[in-house]
Amino acid sequence: MVGGGAGAGAAQAINLILVLPVIACIVVIFRSVIGIETFGTFAPVIVSLAFLMTGLAWGVAIFCVIVGLGVVLRSALQWFRIQLVARLAVLIALVSVMMAGLTVVGAYLGVGALLNVSIFPMVIMSNVIENFTTTQVELGTREAIRLTRNTLFVCAACYLVIEWAGLQSIVLSFPEVLLGVVALEIAIGKWRGLRLLEYLRFSDLVRPAASER
Amino acid sequence: MKLETLRRLRRDALGMNRRNLEFLVPYNPPGLFAVVDYKPGTKRRLSAAGIPVPATYAVLSRQWDLRRLAALVAGWTSFVVKPARGAGGGGWS
Numbered sequence: 482m483v484g485g486g487a488g489a490g491a492a493q494a495i496n497l498i499l500v501l502p503v504i505a506c507i508v509v510i511f512r513s514v515i516g517i518e519t520f521g522t523f524a525p526v527i528v529s530l531a532f533l534m535t536g537l538a539w540g541v542a543i544f545c546v547i548v549g550l551g552v553v554l555r556s557a558l559q560w561f562r563i564q565l566v567a568r569l570a571v572l573i574a575l576v577s578v579m580m581a582g583l584t585v586v587g588a589y590l591g592v593g594a595l596l597n598v599s600i601f602p603m604v605i606m607s608n609v610i611e612n613f614t615t616t617q618v619e620l621g622t623r624e625a626i627r628l629t630r631n632t633l634f635v636c637a638a639c640y641l642v643i644e645w646a647g648l649q650s651i652v653l654s655f656p657e658v659l660l661g662v663v664a665l666e667i668a669i670g671k672w673r674g675l676r677l678l679e680y681l682r683f684s685d686l687v688r689p690a691a692s693e694r
Numbered sequence: 695m696k697l698e699t700l701r702r703l704r705r706d707a708l709g710m711n712r713r714n715l716e717f718l719v720p721y722n723p724p725g726l727f728a729v730v731d732y733k734p735g736t737k738r739r740l741s742a743a744g745i746p747v748p749a750t751y752a753v754l755s756r757q758w759d760l761r762r763l764a765a766l767v768a769g770w771t772s773f774v775v776k777p778a779r780g781a782g783g784g785g786w787s
Contacts, residue, residue: 513711516710671715673709673712674711674712675703675704675707675709675711675712676709676710676711679703679710680695680703680704683707684699686706687702687703687706
């Protein structure tokens with residue numbers, strides 16, 4: 482990705498542009514068919530894209546470092562009692578400093594994946610940190626950790642699906658596949674069936690009635 | 695989980711997908727959100743339709759109106775103060 486001339490850069494760019502809608506479709510499947518709740522829809526899509534650049538292990542490590550440190554720093558920000566937009570801007574500054582730090586560490590230790598850290602979308606990461614803290618305040622730490630874990634899980638799953646199925650090269654060779662992706666999304670958007678996890682969620686409703694008979 | 699359980703759930707349970715498409719969307723026309731997001735207006739509409747609503751003792755629309763608060767609630771042993779717009783603790787200014 483570093484160097485390789487304008488041609489390689491353009492190929493890489495179009496590759497990422499075309500795979501983005503495929504990732505979005507996988508996220509839709511996770512939410513509406515399987516039923517996993519995440520922090521918004523954009524965060525898992527964009528973070529999955531970042532994982533494709535850094536590789537899975539480093540991607541997860543970077544995500545954990547940035548969100549973990551970010552949440553600690555965010556709770557320190559609570560002291561200043563500042564308004565939402567200003568606070569998000571401060572968080573973006575904090576995230577950018579952490580990313581610059583990771584890049585320096587990557588260069589020093591010769592870890593190539595950490596040099597790609599700039600691909601990690603700073604605004605989205607700042608938003609994940611803010612979502613974590615808001616959820617923590619309103620619904621508790623357990624719920625915030627659960628949603629973060631779900632987000633991370635969906636991102637990792639997107640990465641694995643894209644890599645294993647070779648979807649990047651498929652969509653690069655046959656962009657018309659995206660029409661099928663859109664058709665699938667419309668079908669899911671109109672689908673009324675139970676989400677997979679809802680079978681578990683509602684399973685207690687059936688048991689008493691079944692024992693009556 | 696038994697197959698019978700799964701079948702019953704699929705038939706009887708109301709999941710998010712069906713709830714959104716068959717209840718949320720058809721029964722909540724976007725144009726009416728402005729009505730139901732404003733409590734005094736909602737109450738007026740409901741009582742006009744013959745649906746009982748808790749009595750409104752007073753609607754205070756300006757900060758300055760608060761000086762009348764003590765006098766307004768003097769006759770009641772209990773009362774609730776609610777924002778005209780907002781829910782879950784939001785809507786105050």
